[in-house]
Amino acid sequence: MNITKLKTNRITNPLGFSMGRRPRLSYVVTGTDGRKQTAARYEVAQDTSFSSVVFDSGKRTDIDSLSFELPIQLMPRTRYYWRVEVWADNGDHALSETAWFETAKLDEPWEAKWIVPDMDKEHHPVLGRTFKLTGAVTSARAYICGLGLYEMQINGIKAGDEYFAPHFNAYHKWLQYQTYDVTQLLCEGDNQVQVSLGNGLYKGRFGFDGHSKELYGSEFALLCEIRVTYADGTTEILKSDTEWTAERSRVMSGNLYDGEIFDATLTASESYTVHEGDLGFERLKPRMSLPVVVKEELKPIEVIQTPAGETVLDMGQNMVGWIRFRTRAPKGTIIRLQHGEVLQEGNFYRENLRTAKAEYVYTADGEEAMVRPFFTFYGFRYVKVEGWPGELDPNDFTGCVLYSDMDQTGSFETSDPLVNRLFLNALWGQKGNFLDVPTDCPQRDERMGWTGDAQVFSGAACFNMDAYTFYSKYGYDMYQEQVDREGMVPMVVPAVNVPSGGSSAWADAATIVPWNVYLHYGDKAILEQQYESMKSWADFIIRADEGSGGKRLWTVGFQFGDWLSLDGSNPESSMGGTDQDFIASAYYCYSTRLVAKAAKVLGLEDDASYYGQISGEVRQAIEDEFFSKTGRLALDTQTAYAIALKMDLAPETYRKRLVDGLVNRLRKDHNHLKTGFVGTPYLNFALSDNGCEELGYTLLLNDDYPSWLYAVKLGATTIWERWNSIDTDGKIGNPGMNSLNHYAFGAIAEWMYRVIAGINPSEDAPGFRRVVLAPKPDFRLRWAKAKLESAAGTYMSEWAFDEEGRLEFRFDIPFHSTALVRLPRAAAAVLSISGPAPDAPAIEEGEDMLLELESGSYVIRYMPSRSYLKTLSTYTPLAVLAENEQACELIAPFIPPGFVLNPDSLYSMIRDTSLRELAAYYPIDSSILDELDRKLKEIE
Template identity: 65%
Template sequence: MRIKNLKTNRITNPLGFDLGRPRLSYVAYDTNAAKQTAAQIQVALDEEFTNSVFDSGKSTEIDSLAFELPITLESYTRYYWRVTVWADNGDEAVSNAAWFETAKLAEYWDAKWITPDFDKEIHPVLTKEFDLSKEVVSARAYVCGLGLYEMEINGVKAGDEYLTPNFNAYDKWLQYQTYDITNLVRVGQNSVEVSLGNGLYKGRFGFEGGENEIYGDQYAFLCEIVINHADGTTSKISSDDSWKARTSQILFSGIYDGEIFDANAKDATTYDVKELDLGYDRLKARLSLPVVIKEKLKPIEVIKTPAGETVLDMGQNMVGWVQFKTNATKGSEIVLQYGELLQEGNFYQDNLRTAKAEFRYISNGEESVVRPHFTFYGFRYVKVSGWSGELNKEDFTGCVLYSDMDQTGSIETSNPLVNKLFLNALWGQKGNFLDIPTDCPQRDERMGWTGDAQVFSGTAAFNMDTYAFFSKYGYDLAQEQSSQDGMVPMVVPMATVKGGGSSAWGEAATVIPWNVYLHYGDKAILEQQFDSMKGWVDFIKRADEASGSKRLWTSGFHFGDWLALDGEDPNSPMGGTETAFISSAYYCYSSMLVAKAAKVLGKEEVSEEYEQLSNEIRNAIRAEYFTSNGRLALNNQTALVVALFIDLVPDEHRKRLSNDLRERLKKDKNHLKTGFVGTPYLCRVLSENGNNDLAYTLLLNKDYPSWLYAVTMGATTIWERWNSVLPDGKISGTDMNSLNHYAYGSIVEWMYRNVAGINPVEKQPGFRHVRLAPQPDYRLKYAKATLDSAAGLYESHWELNENGKLTFKFVIPFNATATVELPDADVENVQMNGKSLSEAGVSASQNGKKVQVELHSGTWEFEYIPEVDYIKYYSTHMPLSELAANDEVKNVLAETVPHAAALPEEMITNLGHQSLRELSHMPFMPISAEVLDNLDSKLEKIKVVVQ
């Protein structure tokens, strides 16, 4: 047995974070044991664990998902910790040491806020020189710089992160970072240089082109360097008016417009700095994960466009920047412009709106490796101008920048397009999880839209360890919300967008923390966010009561089913679902999530109050929108999906509504018409309500509108619109058209939950227990997923062979259990690990058409011939479009029903979602039942071949 993934607050070896009451987690693996019987956590001030500060002893109460450390933390202190685990088979293991280090905590700041004493538009470099005469044991720098900063000690960058102090509501709180600079300082003379850039603090940022100086109008810097010497003494270097400033080689920086760097502009003239009275009340040790270079890509091609441009193709829509090596002549200017796509083969930026998205470098004639400092770009293509001589793509490197999260999930199927769709969603997360969950990373927006974050949060938590990321975002959301009387803003941080209160967007306050709790099993996220969760529902409740306490939410502005395709007005992005229905549904949903969170936290009375509120809302919705026979007054995809997902429909009418959704899709030619509200739940609702075949149909559609349409068009991320790019390659519009917008990537949660079948369970969150319930379909030959969960590594793999046999392989980690649900199975016919279920000695039962098996950790394999034939043959019950797509079938049709075989392509396109039997009643194509039965006898010999 071995132990890995030692994390504090789900961060590996956090330095200088605000940890509150530290929560320790770990994963034991590589053992045949099933259960942890005991564990011991030891904490010390040294790696040898001789200076102990805590020892739990051998305990049966330690939970590997989250053990709250019951000690009072000291400032400026590194704590080492390790865990010993005992298992039920006698295995025992001791982990390597992990650590966490506190920042200043409540220590007084000696440092002063300073700013350069020259024009506020000039980018500064702040400097300080100091001497050290004694050996250094350790050195730390505690730093905050506004808007953005990078610090060098003796010419070497401190830390490996960028865009500090990150993005948050600066008017509410300011994060400071801690750097271990032990290896950067030296005995003798030392120098500190800090470059400052605008960022969203004082640069252009915000909606509709943005504003300048949103949070401040001056650069500001705060720093304390604490150095511990071998003789036990301490030196401290603090920012004050003894520091100096000089003008930077960075002439301009902006999040949207890029950066101008003049290597010749090295002016040794020094200027005074002056102190600023920004106070210390807003200062807080960091919550943000470091934004780091997680990957590096090389260009796949140098393109010479029809317009004569030189363009690098990175092969992937990515976020970060391109670093390049140059020895250009002195004074020459190299310009890099960033864009997402080509148009007519030429470089294109119009969909970036007012964002220039460029980098200008003026050479000093020396060989240099060049990169921007205070900006980032969303791009696949880079236009290079001013390059002397032949451009060598090896001189360029794409630096992929995002918050330092571990990837935890992966999916692979027999369909390469589906695999690409998964990767596109993953890349969308990489590109938009840059400290805040942005809507898009490239145009003049890049804002933390709450709705986008909410709908994608489940997928995000499968793909990566997002606990710390969402904990920081939740903290920021609550800070903004606290000044809005419970209203959740449209974006966090609010920046220039002062409105809010929209359903689905505001649900970021309730849905995200609940998803985080489900995935990681640590109730600390609910403790942190509970007032925010409850505050949001109370805001809605006050709006409800102001409207007469109807237990419906019918007032205020709502985005509705944003960018849905079923709106009456084709120019409106708000979709065709009544906004009051959506808002009332979310009112019901959020109230229930508050009730659930309260129950987890032991707030029983609050739980009962909000559960009752949720039930009252549900009853009011039923009275307003459902007939006594269960018909929903709103007959569109999103309304039906939301009603089923949020459990608004009475149980006795659930099957009716599921059938209504099936009929609705048939009217919509089995293509989606949903927007931001309906899309995340669409396939999940279909699979979980008897329409799994339709869920796969929607997944596998390749024409517009569908997920795979973008894939077939060469997309490498998820698009904002279903038709961001038209079939002829032209962009569909420039007003609001991002090619890296992750919201519709929420389909991936269905792929984890329903295709692969990996589902968290509310009563045992953090994947301590899971429901493994794959739902195969003949159109995929196999699917497999892995999830390195908070409880350990799960694997789920199914395969359908040529003879129609289903095989499943599940890997369940140590100290976890699973309920396996095998579809269309007979308990007498299932083999497990080569034995019948009765011989295998496991708990197995028949539950309707499923076989349910209770399992502990280990590797388990099942096989059986399903009770329903998974190998499909053609028939007259299949959509005409599928019949017409097979040449052998078309020959049979031509022989038997020639008038059907001769239908023009346009008619097949319009009617092809209907079966031949349905169309046989049409006056233009009468076909008798006898002919149809004869046709079926011929078609049933032709197997549907999966591509």
């Protein structure tokens, strides 16, 4: 029996993080045949030997491995060690390894001062000083905040492995400071500390219009306090003050959009004084942001000599970060790297980056050097290299992939390599856009935390990675912005200089994201932190409704609509063809429902009742306004049907008509996507939740425009902003708003986990303590498998068909967890079950069989009661045959005159008719039909 993944606030051994109200401890148990935890015990001490214990829970039966709130008063700058002991129902018992967390300064006053360099504010400074330590150092911590961005070196060595500290947030509301363990960087005797400062979004070019600067401040500033403990127990504090000096950095200029210019030949010849800054200390808060680190490294897959004579590195993957390169260039050599996402006619291209230069310019000093940027990052696959002396060796270049330090928790794979690439594209979209803020795109002059993108992808994000801490910081920042806006949520967070906000689907990130986080991790602390944010957003909508007549509909204010859908009547508009009042009112209903659910979890019964009542009234108003008395939806778009079904906006008696309406709408759209940012995350769920998963698979597996696999077949390695960001001829569309790394449509990954693999968390036991395992196979995929390292432990769900169509399922259910397993088309089938409960009772429900299983590994085999094999024949509807090129060739000679085998004629006239049925009117010899059946059956 092993106890693993010991985390504090979902972080492994956090140093200097905000602890929230109190630290929350969690763990995962593996390596036991036990099914349940019977008891656990936490011990917390201030030493590794646990001789100075500050908390002992004792052996208790009520400790939950998902989250245990530690009831102690924390001391500043203190490391706490903790371990957990667990007992299982089979007698197994284990004691964990020791984990720790260390507090920041908390409420302790700062002895350091903010300092500002007395030099041209356009010049990047390096602030520093030398100091002497009088003895052997046993412990040292640096508490530091630098604006806009900073990197600290002590004795020439970088402190920590993170970049872009103090990270990106609403600086006018709060400032994060970081804590570094610098013990090993210091020595007895002379030492030197240097802190380089960069612009970042604090004072550099950034924002909604792409051209503003000094959005939060106009001066570089530093606050630094280094606390040293000697071997004899005495302490010394080195603090930023006017004794520090400044010099010009070799970073000559730069910002997040344009890149960076670095001159290695520059020798700082002038020293500048510093003066005390007036930023104050009220905004300072221990860090909430996860470190941004180099998570992966890539090597170029090819060096391309383009038709235009350019030298271009192909990294093989649209990535975010920078190129690190080794150079031996002669002094004065200028090397320029330019970054782009795509080639055009074989040549380097970056017009879709708009005004962002996205380049790195390096002037060599003649020494061999390993080079990388300091205060910028790029979104790119291709790198044009200029000025490289001699022959370029690709081994000298490394792509450093940067994103917030989140553990990958989910994986997914099928028999179809295109689907696998689509999943990876969504995963890489998350890697590229989860750099401290969930940005919309990482490459052009934008890179902002659009709330709509963050909201629609949040479910997929929590499957892919442990995103609890990442979203906790984003949610905190969101509420800071709401406070000044009477609850309204800006369209981006941090809000920088955005003109407005409050659009449905975008602003509803305030309710949907924290609820998804709670559902995935089972820690209600996220709801406690975000409840006022959730509630104030709901209240904002309610006030907007009541101010416009109180119809319990949301019909006022700016709306993005179904952004970038393909069904709008105006080709110049990006807002789609679905009525915006309907979309807004749907989210009005949904968000107030989520606030009611959150209130119930937190024990706020009056709020739960109030917001639940509001949600019900909105639902009724939607029914009255947008539905006929017989259940017909007045809006005939894929998105309207999808959100009506997924958000449960109509009585159950209307459901069949809604489903039929969606199926018919898709038929008119030739079973291809028309949805935008709002409809796409819900469309496949609306189908699979209502018995139409085969149609959902069709949408997934389409590989022509518009579809997910269209981009994959054109070589995409991330998700595109538009369904047709690139045309079939390889030409990129309008570069004005055309990102090739824009993850919103990658929300389909959540459907892959939940429907194809069938792993579904339960609201009644969140954090995957209980799940519904309900895979919905399709023979067009011969197998599929997913693995999820959830907060409760590792789930595995796998299924495969054999040649005869038999199904085999493999499930892993972690310790102290349960699963309701729904086996499709298993009614009346003979089940073969191996595992801890081979005789588990099965309950029939329609075509399915339900099993209640506890932790363990299971293999279940059976022949489906209704075959998944789809053999073509003369009895198959012509619309299905028309989708298969081989079948079309076989039956074309027998189609009656006047009919054409294309969707336009078939969908409107004879799509559901078979060739056998047509033979009753247009005689075809039965022997010919039998021969056609033989040939059609052979088509795979």
